[in-house]
Structure formats: structure tokens, C-alpha cells
Amino acid sequence: xxxxxxxxxxxxxxxxxxxxxxxxxxxxxxxxxxxxxxxxxxxxxxxxxxxxxxxxxxxxxxxxxxxxxxxxxxxxxxxxxxxxxxxxxxxxxxxxxxxxxxxxxxxxxxxxxxxxxxxxxxxxxxxxxxxxxxxxxxxxxxxxxxxxxxxxxxxxxxxxxxxxxxxxxxxxxxxxxxxxxxxxxxxxxxxxxxxxxxxxxxxxxxxxxxxxxxxxx
Amino acid sequence: xxxxxxxxxxxxxxxxxxxxxxxxxxxxxxxxxxxxxxxxxxxxxxxxxxxxxxxxxxxxxxxxxxxxxxxxxxxxxxxxxxxxxxxxxxxxxxxxxxxxxxxxxxxxxxxxxxxxxxxxxxxxxxxxxxxxxxxxxxxxxxxxxxxxxxxxxxxxxxxxxxxxxxxxxxxxxxxxxxxxxxxxxxxxxxxxxxxxxxxxxxxxxxxxxxxxxxxxxxxxxxxxxxxxxxxxxxxxxxxxxxxxxxxxxxxxxxxxxxxxxxxxxxxxxxxxxxxxxxxxxxxxxxxxxxxxxxxxxxxxxxxxxxxxxxxxxxxxxxxxxxxxxxxxxxxxxxxxxxx
Ligand SMILES: NC(=O)c1ccc[n+]([C@@H]2O[C@H](COP(=O)([O-])OP(=O)(O)OC[C@H]3O[C@@H](n4cnc5c(N)ncnc54)[C@H](OP(=O)(O)O)[C@@H]3O)[C@@H](O)[C@H]2O)c1
Numbered sequence: 001x002x003x004x005x006x007x008x009x010x011x012x013x014x015x016x017x018x019x020x021x022x023x024x025x026x027x028x029x030x031x032x033x034x035x036x037x038x039x040x041x042x043x044x045x046x047x048x049x050x051x052x053x054x055x056x057x058x059x060x061x062x063x064x065x066x067x068x069x070x071x072x073x074x075x076x077x078x079x080x081x082x083x084x085x086x087x088x089x090x091x092x093x094x095x096x097x098x099x100x101x102x103x104x105x106x107x108x109x110x111x112x113x114x115x116x117x118x119x120x121x122x123x124x125x126x127x128x129x130x131x132x133x134x135x136x137x138x139x140x141x142x143x144x145x146x147x148x149x150x151x152x153x154x155x156x157x158x159x160x161x162x163x164x165x166x167x168x169x170x171x172x173x174x175x176x177x178x179x180x181x182x183x184x185x186x187x188x189x190x191x192x193x194x195x196x197x198x199x200x201x202x203x204x205x206x207x208x209x210x211x212x213x214x215x216x217x
Numbered sequence: 218x219x220x221x222x223x224x225x226x227x228x229x230x231x232x233x234x235x236x237x238x239x240x241x242x243x244x245x246x247x248x249x250x251x252x253x254x255x256x257x258x259x260x261x262x263x264x265x266x267x268x269x270x271x272x273x274x275x276x277x278x279x280x281x282x283x284x285x286x287x288x289x290x291x292x293x294x295x296x297x298x299x300x301x302x303x304x305x306x307x308x309x310x311x312x313x314x315x316x317x318x319x320x321x322x323x324x325x326x327x328x329x330x331x332x333x334x335x336x337x338x339x340x341x342x343x344x345x346x347x348x349x350x351x352x353x354x355x356x357x358x359x360x361x362x363x364x365x366x367x368x369x370x371x372x373x374x375x376x377x378x379x380x381x382x383x384x385x386x387x388x389x390x391x392x393x394x395x396x397x398x399x400x401x402x403x404x405x406x407x408x409x410x411x412x413x414x415x416x417x418x419x420x421x422x423x424x425x426x427x428x429x430x431x432x433x434x435x436x437x438x439x440x441x442x443x444x445x446x447x448x449x450x451x452x453x454x455x456x457x458x459x460x461x462x463x464x465x466x467x468x469x470x471x472x473x474x475x476x477x478x479x480x481x482x483x484x485x486x487x488x489x490x491x492x493x494x495x496x497x498x499x500x501x502x503x504x505x506x507x508x509x510x511x512x513x514x515x516x517x518x519x520x521x522x523x524x525x526x527x528x529x530x531x532x533x534x535x536x537x538x539x540x541x542x543x544x545x546x547x548x549x550x551x552x553x554x555x556x
Contacts, residue, residue: 017396046436047398050429077342099479102331104341139396139418143495194479201481 011063014073023052115190130160145177159189220259222294225272249282255544261294283317292322326393405433445521450499503546511554
């Protein structure tokens with residue numbers, strides 16, 4: 001497990017638009033990173049080599065087993081078929097979004113007033129779920145990074161019910177190159193969803209808090 | 218190679234009233250003809266099915282342009298293959314190829330078009346499977362000769378002759394990719410050229426995609442294939458004029474698109490970034506735009522640039538002037554910069 005002087009190991013599930021970018025920025029922040037899609041790692045070997053050099057392409061089960069943090073970057077419509085046992089006992093970062101006009105209608109997420117990450121958390125009952133990285137475009141994640149203290153450093157929201165998990169994930173986001181605005185529940189994390197004030201918006205910490213405040217008011 | 222493409226945005230008259238769909242389409246024919254006259258290499262039309270973008274039958278419009286031109290290549294940009302029938306797409310573009318004397322191309326992709334899915338009774342959640350299967354079938358059709366194919370997304374074909382036959386082998390076919398590495402691999406696997414759709418953020422971040430494509434081709438034992446870039450923009454006599462014409466239209470279009478996608482509305486600040494050297498928009502004087510094109514083609518190892526001109530609400534006159542400047546000033550300048 002993680003010792004104080006070693007960074008948590010990250011497994012990224014999903015090697016599509018989003019997964020390799022998250023893998024790359026995490027690697028560049030110094031984390032050991034593995035990446036997996038739904039099948040044989042050979043199928044994503046070239047993608048990993050070119051887009052996230054240094055990450056290890058693995059079978060999902062192997063990547064997850066050795067990881068402290070699992071980043072879920074798979075399409076939401078694939079989530080109903082996702083096996084909760086795979087990530088039991090793990091800290092799971094949920095980057096997924098539900099937006100029927102672009103993703104189609106998903107029963108699991110439709111028949112509820114819960115936010116998408118709350119639905120995810122209920123299904124992954126034996127994991128600790130934290131919501132972040134869902135509200136920044138994969139194409140901005142690279143360029144949006146700034147060193148700590150930069151006046152124009154962009155903020156990302158991190159929301160979860162478990163304060164220690166939120167703390168851990170906030171640490172990753174900061175190290176990658178973003179300020180963090182923490183929310184103390186997944187329910188509050190609904191504010192990061194599509195259609196909300198911070199979704200796809202490049203905001204500093206102050207602006208981010210203000211936008212959330214206005215939305216919550 | 219320098220080309221143009223349009224999504225068929227409805228143009229406005231001089232009093233800023235929207236023109237009819239029919240007039241917009243007739244204007245696009247004129248724009249295609251002018252693109253040929255000013256020496257551009259490609260004119261493309263992107264399939265859309267909405268009130269703002271009424272170009273649902275791009276191939277018909279391209280046929281009309283083909284009849285009045287002799288040199289320019291004509292194609293889709295893009296064809297939403299997942300919600301279409303590959304056999305029909307082949308038939309339509311092979312017909313265009315016949316009419317135009319071998320000047321047809323297709324770019325296959327998702328485009329920004331999600332409206333074709335409900336319209337034709339497809340589920341967006343099936344996008345991947347639909348695209349994978351249909352791209353495979355289309356590659357088979359392009360080769361020519363009888364086709365045998367089995368899959369889940371359309372009826373099987375057994376030794377099926379599909380007409381019209383092309384005169385001299387397959388016409389150029391591309392896959393348009395917005396950021397999916399799997400699509401890059403798929404293009405390489407089936408032997409399609411790669412069209413990078415860069416509509417926001419830094420073009421340079423696509424360089425690894427270009428690399429991924431060439432490495433995948435090598436892995437599949439295929440010869441190198443061209444990489445192209447598609448990006449939006451607007452050319453006018455001066456930087457100021459281009460900006461003033463483009464920004465309010467862009468703001469309006471992007472505001473609507475953002476709303477349907479759940480995004481916060483982009484600001485003037487993000488627009489300034491996008492038209493700057495590190496952004497994805499080509500808005501400015503011919504010199505500004507030419508420099509940016511040349512720099513990005515070099516950075517991306519690409520040999521073709523398609524400017525996505527027109528932005529809902531611009532006038533036909535502004536678009537004609539854009540095309541004229543792009544063909545007569547930008548294109549020669551880019552060639553000079555790259556020489
Ligand atoms: N687009 C953005 O800017 C953005 C930003 C933030 C978050 N997101 C979210 O990121 C998620 C992924 O989107 P995307 O556009 O990157 O998707 P995508 O390009 O379709 O890629 C999907 C990836 O997920 C893999 N996958 C599917 N089911 C899996 C499973 N059970 N286990 C492991 N891997 C699995 C696929 O692998 P196979 O090919 O092997 O099936 C594929 O590599 C979405 O939920 C989206 O909302 C997107």
C-alpha cells in the first residue's frame with residue numbers, strides 16, 4: 001500500500017478519448033499509472049505507447065488489483081454491464097457523465113432523482129466513490145494545467161461522501177496542475193453535471209466557488 | 218492540398234433575416250463553383266438534419282456542383298455512416314464520382330451530428346458497433362468487385378455486385394477523428410486516410426494522433442496514408458473585419474451547441490484564445506490564416522487542410538468573399554510558406 005513517500009498507484013479504466021489523457025497527465029505528475037480497456041491489453045498497446053508513454057497497458061483486473069485509485073473513464077452506457085466486484089474495496093474516481101441528448105437514454109440513470117455519481121456509488125456499494133474530472137473536456141486537460149500559485153490556475157471540483165477519499169483525490173488533482181474546490185458529498189457533486197454552471201467552464205477557484213454558490217442559492 | 222467545407226449553415230440576407238433552406242442550398246452550389254474557380258482543391262459538405270443546417274442530402278448538392286466544375290474534388294465532410302447504409306453511401310458517392318469524372322471523396326465519421334440517430338431510428342449507445350461494422354463494409358465496397366459481408370447492423374450480402382462501378386479503382390476515403398484513438402487505429406486498419414477534426418484547443422495536441430496513425434499503418438503492414446486537418450474559420454480583408462463578422466455568429470452558434478451538450482457558454486476570452494496561435498480557429502486576414510495553416514500542417518505532419526467556412530447567419534456575400542480570399546491569397550501563400 002501507499003507509504004508516505006510514494007505516490008498512490010492509479011489505474012485508468014478506459015482507453016478512449018478521455019482515459020489516455022488522464023493517464024498522461026497523472027504520469028507527468030509522477031504517479032505510477034496503468035491503463036486498461038475492456039479486453040486484451042495488446043489491443044491498446046500502441047495507443048498507450050504513443051498517447052501515454054510510460055503507462056502500463058494491462059488487463060482491467062490486474063490494473064485494478066495493484067492500484068490505490070481507480071479512475072473510471074468508460075462511457076456511461078457501458079456502466080450497467082460493469083462488474084462492481086472488480087473494484088470492491090477501492091477508491092473509485094467517477095469521471096462519467098449522463099446527458100441523454102448526446103449519450104442516449106439510460107434506464108439506470110433515468111429512473112431516479114439522484115446524480116449520476118450517486119447512482120454509480122450505489123451500484124459500487126463496496127467501493128468509495130469520488131466525483132471529479134467529469135466537467136473538464138479531455139481536450140483541455142493537458143493545456144489547462146498550471147503550477148500551484150498561478151493567477152490563472154483553473155479549478156476542478158472534487159466531491160465525495162468520504163472525507164479521506166476526497167482528500168486523496170484532491171491531492172492528485174492539485175499535483176496534476178489544478179486548484180481544487182471540495183464538496184463534502186456526492187449529492188452536492190450534482191453541481192458538476194452537464195447543464196450546470198461549471199460544466200466545461202474554465203474557472204479559477206474563486207470563480208468556481210461563486211458559480212457553485214449561485215447555482216446552489 | 219487546400220480545401221473548404223461547410224455544414225450548410227443557413228445564411229442571412231442583408232437585413233440579417235434567415236434565408237430559406239432552398240436559397241441556402243442554391244447559394245452553396247454557387248460557393249462550390251467559386252471554390253473551383255479560385256483554384257481550391259476540395260469542397261466538402263457535412264451532413265446535418267436540423268433547421269440551422271438543412272444539408273441532409275449533401276451528395277445531391279455536390280452533384281450539382283460537379284456539373285458546373287471541372288477540377289475541384291468534391292466530397293462529404295462528414296457522412297454520418299453509422300446511421301446510414303454503407304451500400305447506399307457507396308452508390309451515391311460512386312455516382313458522384315461518375316458525374317464528376319473521378320473527383321469524389323468521402324469523409325466518414327460521427328461529425329457533430331447526433332440528430333441523424335433518432336431520425337433514422339438508431340440508438341446512440343450503439344454508435345461504436347454501428348461505426349465499426351459499417352466502416353468495414355464500406356472498405357469492402359470501395360475495393361470494387363462482388364461483396365460478401367455478415368454482421369449485426371444490416372442485412373448480409375453474398376457475392377453482391379454493387380453499382381455503379383468506379384472507373385479507376387477506389388475513390389479517396391477518410392475517417393474523421395475528433396479525439397478517439399480507437400478511431401485512428403480503425404482508420405489505419407481498414408486503410409482509410411485520417412482527417413483530424415480540430416475544433417477547439419491546441420492543434421499541436423493532435424500530433425501524437427498523426428504519429429499513432431502512421432505507426433498503426435506500419436503495424437498493419439500498410440503504406441503511409443495522408444493526414445488532413447479540418448478546422449473552422451473565416452477570412453476577411455483584415456483581422457478586425459474577420460473577427461467582427463465572425464464573433465457574433467460564432468457566439469450564437471456555440472451558445473446553442475453548448476446548451477444542447479450541457480456546456481457552460483464560452484466567453485469572448487476563450488474565443489480570443491481560439492483565434493490566437495495556440496487555438497483551433499482560423500479567423501483573420503489572409504496572412505494571419507495562411508501562417509497558422511502552414512504552421513499547423515507542419516506540426517501535425519499533415520498534407521491537407523480543409524477550412525470549415527460559414528457560420529450560421531453570415532451572409533452569402535461574406536462567404537463568397539471568404540472563399541475568394543482563401544483561394545486567391547491564402548492558398549498560394551500557404552504553398553509558399555511550405556515550399
Ligand atoms: N469527452 C470529454 O471531454 C469527457 C470529459 C470528462 C469525462 N468524460 C467521460 O469519460 C467517459 C469516457 O468517455 P470517452 O469519450 O473517453 O469514451 P470512448 O472514447 O468511447 O472510450 C471508451 C473506453 O472505455 C473502455 N471500456 C468500456 N467498458 C469498459 C469496461 N467495462 N472496463 C474497462 N474499459 C471499458 C473501452 O474499451 P473497449 O474498446 O475495449 O470496449 C474504451 O477504451 C464518459 O463517461 C464521459 O462522460 C468525457
